[in-house]
Amino acid sequence: MTASPLTEILALNRFDASRTDGFPEELAERVQRRSATFGASSVLFYEQPIEMVRAEGAYMYGADGRRYLDVYNNVPSVGHCHPRVVEAISRQAAAINIHTRYLTRIVETYSERLLATFPAPLSNLVMTCTGSESNDLAMRIARTGSGAEGFIVTEAAYHGNTALVTEISPSALKTRKPAAFVRTVPAPAGDDDPSTVGARFAADVEAAIADLNREGLGVAALVVDSIFSSDGIYADPAGFLRPAVEAVRRAGGVFIADEVQPGFGRTGSGLWGFSRHGVVPDIVTMGKPMGNGFPMGGVVTRPELLEKFCAETGYFNTFGGNPVAAAAGLAVLDVIADEGLTENAATVGFHLAEGLRALKDRHAAIGGVRGAGLFIGLDFIAPEGGGPDTQLATHVINEMKKNGILIGAAGKYGATLKIRPPLCFSKADADQVVETLSGILGNR
Amino acid sequence: MTASPLTEILALNRFDASRTDGFPEELAERVQRRSATFGASSVLFYEQPIEMVRAEGAYMYGADGRRYLDVYNNVPSVGHCHPRVVEAISRQAAAINIHTRYLTRIVETYSERLLATFPAPLSNLVMTCTGSESNDLAMRIARTGSGAEGFIVTEAAYHGNTALVTEISPSALKTRKPAAFVRTVPAPAGDDDPSTVGARFAADVEAAIADLNREGLGVAALVVDSIFSSDGIYADPAGFLRPAVEAVRRAGGVFIADEVQPGFGRTGSGLWGFSRHGVVPDIVTMGKPMGNGFPMGGVVTRPELLEKFCAETGYFNTFGGNPVAAAAGLAVLDVIADEGLTENAATVGFHLAEGLRALKDRHAAIGGVRGAGLFIGLDFIAPEGGGPDTQLATHVINEMKKNGILIGAAGKYGATLKIRPPLCFSKADADQVVETLSGILGNR
Numbered sequence: 001m002t003a004s005p006l007t008e009i010l011a012l013n014r015f016d017a018s019r020t021d022g023f024p025e026e027l028a029e030r031v032q033r034r035s036a037t038f039g040a041s042s043v044l045f046y047e048q049p050i051e052m053v054r055a056e057g058a059y060m061y062g063a064d065g066r067r068y069l070d071v072y073n074n075v076p077s078v079g080h081c082h083p084r085v086v087e088a089i090s091r092q093a094a095a096i097n098i099h100t101r102y103l104t105r106i107v108e109t110y111s112e113r114l115l116a117t118f119p120a121p122l123s124n125l126v127m128t129c130t131g132s133e134s135n136d137l138a139m140r141i142a143r144t145g146s147g148a149e150g151f152i153v154t155e156a157a158y159h160g161n162t163a164l165v166t167e168i169s170p171s172a173l174k175t176r177k178p179a180a181f182v183r184t185v186p187a188p189a190g191d192d193d194p195s196t197v198g199a200r201f202a203a204d205v206e207a208a209i210a211d212l213n214r215e216g217l218g219v220a221a222l223v224v225d226s227i228f229s230s231d232g233i234y235a236d237p238a239g240f241l242r243p244a245v246e247a248v249r250r251a252g253g254v255f256i257a258d259e260v261q262p263g264f265g266r267t268g269s270g271l272w273g274f275s276r277h278g279v280v281p282d283i284v285t286m287g288k289p290m291g292n293g294f295p296m297g298g299v300v301t302r303p304e305l306l307e308k309f310c311a312e313t314g315y316f317n318t319f320g321g322n323p324v325a326a327a328a329g330l331a332v333l334d335v336i337a338d339e340g341l342t343e344n345a346a347t348v349g350f351h352l353a354e355g356l357r358a359l360k361d362r363h364a365a366i367g368g369v370r371g372a373g374l375f376i377g378l379d380f381i382a383p384e385g386g387g388p389d390t391q392l393a394t395h396v397i398n399e400m401k402k403n404g405i406l407i408g409a410a411g412k413y414g415a416t417l418k419i420r421p422p423l424c425f426s427k428a429d430a431d432q433v434v435e436t437l438s439g440i441l442g443n444r
Numbered sequence: 445m446t447a448s449p450l451t452e453i454l455a456l457n458r459f460d461a462s463r464t465d466g467f468p469e470e471l472a473e474r475v476q477r478r479s480a481t482f483g484a485s486s487v488l489f490y491e492q493p494i495e496m497v498r499a500e501g502a503y504m505y506g507a508d509g510r511r512y513l514d515v516y517n518n519v520p521s522v523g524h525c526h527p528r529v530v531e532a533i534s535r536q537a538a539a540i541n542i543h544t545r546y547l548t549r550i551v552e553t554y555s556e557r558l559l560a561t562f563p564a565p566l567s568n569l570v571m572t573c574t575g576s577e578s579n580d581l582a583m584r585i586a587r588t589g590s591g592a593e594g595f596i597v598t599e600a601a602y603h604g605n606t607a608l609v610t611e612i613s614p615s616a617l618k619t620r621k622p623a624a625f626v627r628t629v630p631a632p633a634g635d636d637d638p639s640t641v642g643a644r645f646a647a648d649v650e651a652a653i654a655d656l657n658r659e660g661l662g663v664a665a666l667v668v669d670s671i672f673s674s675d676g677i678y679a680d681p682a683g684f685l686r687p688a689v690e691a692v693r694r695a696g697g698v699f700i701a702d703e704v705q706p707g708f709g710r711t712g713s714g715l716w717g718f719s720r721h722g723v724v725p726d727i728v729t730m731g732k733p734m735g736n737g738f739p740m741g742g743v744v745t746r747p748e749l750l751e752k753f754c755a756e757t758g759y760f761n762t763f764g765g766n767p768v769a770a771a772a773g774l775a776v777l778d779v780i781a782d783e784g785l786t787e788n789a790a791t792v793g794f795h796l797a798e799g800l801r802a803l804k805d806r807h808a809a810i811g812g813v814r815g816a817g818l819f820i821g822l823d824f825i826a827p828e829g830g831g832p833d834t835q836l837a838t839h840v841i842n843e844m845k846k847n848g849i850l851i852g853a854a855g856k857y858g859a860t861l862k863i864r865p866p867l868c869f870s871k872a873d874a875d876q877v878v879e880t881l882s883g884i885l886g887n888r
Contacts (some may be wrong), residue, residue: 027547030547030549030552031547033552033556034547034552034555036567037552037555037556037559037567037568037569038544038555038568038569038570039567039568039569039747039750039751040568040747040750040751040753040754040755041568041570041750041754041759042544043544043545043760044545044546044547045545045546049546049547050546050547051546051547051548051549052540052542052546052547052548053539053540053548053549054539054540055539055540055541055542060540060542060546063547063549073542073543075542075543075762075763076541076542080540080541080542081537081538081539081540081541083538085537086534086537086538089533089534089537090530090533090534090537090538093525093529093530093533093534093737093738094525094527094530094534095497095498095499095525096496096497096498096499096504096524096525097499097520097524097525097737098496098499098504098517098519098520098524098737099517099519100482100486100487101487101488101489102488102489102493102494102495102496102504103474103475103478103488103493103494103495103496103507104495104496104497105474105495105497105507108474108477108478108481111478111481111482112477112481115481123480123481123483124481124482124483124484124485125481125482125483126482126485129573129574129577129739129763130573130574130577130761130762130763131762132577132761133573133574133576133577133605133606136606136607137605139607140607161577161581161759161760161761162577162580162606162607162608163580163583163584163606163607163608164606164607164608166757171758172757172758172759173756173757173758174755174756174757174758175755175756176756287762288762293537293541293542293763293766293768294537294739294768295573295739295740295763295766295769296739303483303484306483306484306485307483307484309484310483310484310485311484311618311619312617312618312619312620313610313616313617313618314615314616314617314618315485315605315616316487316605317574317576317605318519318574318575318731318732319519319573319574319737319739322737322739324737324738325739
């Protein structure tokens with residue numbers, strides 16, 4: 001799922017609806033109307049929000065007549081308004097759009113195509129409408145499968161917005177801790193030693209298991225986004241997740257890989273983030289990039305786990321697996337393959353990371369650069385060991401916007417620049433990010 | 445949400461994947477492939493499932509070359525593949541499709557248009573992707589708003605598929621009762637006296653409140669689908685819900701009107717089912733027909749309730765309120781108005797109910813006919829006071845299919861024919877239903 005709402009709000013300077021002075025008159029009116037309808041749930045990016053009118057590839061176009069390079073949005077993953085996805089949606093919406101209690105050929109085709117990208121034991125698919133619905137269902141499958149109640153997640157995790165999933169999304173809870181059945185473990189961090197991070201993470205997970213067992217809850221699952229998006233992005237060394245996954249399995253729990261963030265080619269090596277770690281999850285959840293913006297999600301698991309769940313609870317998702325979603329999903333898989341987007345994520349991601357690492361040598365404010373493919377985190381640090389520099393991240397994000405680049409932040413402190421553009425990002429786009437960032441940092 | 449999965453499965457004769465003998469070879473293969481991918485979660489309608497290839501208005505077209513009249517599907521509420529909705533989706537998907545952290549004009553327009561259809565205190569909207577997400581969020585808003593934990597629903601209610609919402613969907617629980625914070629009350633039933641049903645229902649709700657209070661839970665909300673879809677459809681007398689709603693408010697709880705079923709004109713009098721009862725809900729939830737099949741849902745509430753919730757929990761829905769959903773939703777509102785679909789629901793619904801009541805006089809197997817607009821329930825009863833006749837309902841549903849009519853069942857026993865076609869249903873379509881049903885019943 002998306003990065004921590006709290007840290008994003010922090011770093012993106014959540015717009016305060018009571019303060020529209022200085023805005024162009026029309027924008028002020030639009031913002032006030034928006035606040036009147038969305039009320040307290042309205043969150044707009046930037047000190048002065050942007051109205052968008054059109055998007056294409058890695059670019060969005062504002063009502064202000066400006067073009068913005070999108071370095072934030074992983075939903076339109078194969079490119080904003082990709083013509084093949086748009087055509088697939090349009091064609092299928094005009095033909096038939098019903099639920100899965102009737103057979104439709106395109107839904108069967110998509111299910112088989114998608115499942116073929118997973119290791120053999122993961123042969124069943126439940127289609128949902130969002131990553132949140134996927135994680136909600138996955139948690140329940142884990143509970144019936146394990147007979148246990150407890151979940152282990154990282155400290156600043158975000159896995160979605162339903163009541164149950166919010167409990168394993170500490171970053172969404174403003175005034176309280178997660179429910180009693182949840183244990184949090186520190187995510188990997190920039191100062192973790194790569195040679196020991198796997199053992200350290202596994203030891204923390206084992207301690208959490210022991211604590212859950214002491215309370216009689218047991219461990220149903222470890223839920224991890226293998227790119228640790230909202231925790232601040234942590235990808236290396238590939239394989240460091242294995243000991244933790246093995247520990248959970250020894251304790252009778254399962255491993256849920258939340259692929260909403262790393263999935264569909266973003267990490268540049270295969271379609272799925274978990275494969276970098278050499279583990280086969282028990283349950284995989286998908287969302288955001290699956291339909292390039294068409295609302296769809298999915299849960300992939302082993303047949304016996306799904307059977308146990310379905311024996312207890314009737315699960316039906318009206319919109320889940322509708323033929324238009326299948327058409328969008330198929331087009332996404334086709335475009336990723338035909339345009340070599342996984343390879344592009346690897347190549348351009350490498351080029352971008354190189355450029356950012358070169359910046360690090362020139363700017364003391366940059367503490368670290370890490371990631372995989374087109375998902376890169378860059379830490380801002382205050383001078384002389386001052387720790388994470390949230391204020392600088394906020395400043396950079398707003399300045400980048402003024403320079404026509406849309407970018408966000410992640411991490412517990414919102415001090416990590418979250419670089420997560422559509423996968424059609426070019427080397428020239430990457431160079432623009434590096435040069436603009438360098439200019440904004442100046443002599444910092 | 446949809447009617448009770450359990451009773452539907454019962455009445456529609458859930459297809460058993462191990463038994464494809466007698467099927468045309470290609471269908472057998474398709475069904476086996478489908479079972480291989482969807483696993484235990486696969487539910488297909490009918491003894492011999494149908495592959496659908498195309499749909500238009502109130503009709504679907506099978507791969508078997510047959511045309512089917514759709515009397516079941518309330519999702520494509522303004523008609524399957526309505527050209528104005530398809531065009532709106534296609535146009536917007538090609539222009540821009542992003543989340544609500546940027547302003548887009550069409551999202552603001554839709555929010556204002558939709559909110560204008562509600563009574564004044566209901567002035568805030570949160571857009572989601574499904575009815576389930578809407579009810580999940582509504583329950584949490586009710587809890588923070590009331591400071592209480594308990595929910596009251598009807599015995600065979602179905603409100604959605606998330607972990608939390610499943611607890612208030614007794615009909616989805618196969619092996620256990622709802623959670624401890626839920627109380628169920630008997631839904632209105634065919635044998636309720638119209639002059640006392642309001643008082644009876646309120647008394648049951650008051651008893652549930654007392655019980656929740658005894659347990660220290662308090663009442664957060666009464667959640668009601670005002671057409672009582674999965675309980676067997678109960679609409680009259682208009683207004684009978686009021687005493688129960690008043691009782692809940694006196695106890696500090698709120699009233700959540702689940703408009704996933706009755707909403708968007710189906711009941712033939714205004715857009716919303718609650719208005720028939722002369723009550724203004726505290727929270728209204730929407731889903732299915734909102735986008736005519738495009739995955740979208742919504743929660744409408746009073747600003748102070750939303751504020752309380754948002755102060756505690758960050759809520760963001762990535763796909764919720766995307767511009768394509770707004771375009772679909774706007775087209776749906778336009779079509780309902782321009783084609784007079786609410787009036788059509790009233791007129792054709794009245795004509796259909798009259799036809800069915802005339803049948804009741806000729807067929808002893810029909811125990812009762814009730815409903816509002818194009819949502820009608822028809823009870824089958826066994827001879828000589830034998831009670832609900834589930835077997836006959838199953839027989840009728842499968843025979844209707846052979847006669848080219850798709851129809852489902854509802855109610856605790858699955859013995860109530862659920863008549864819920866797209867709102868573009870014509871009098872000729874209605875006559876076809878009545879005549880076909882009469883022919884199937886023969887001298888019963």
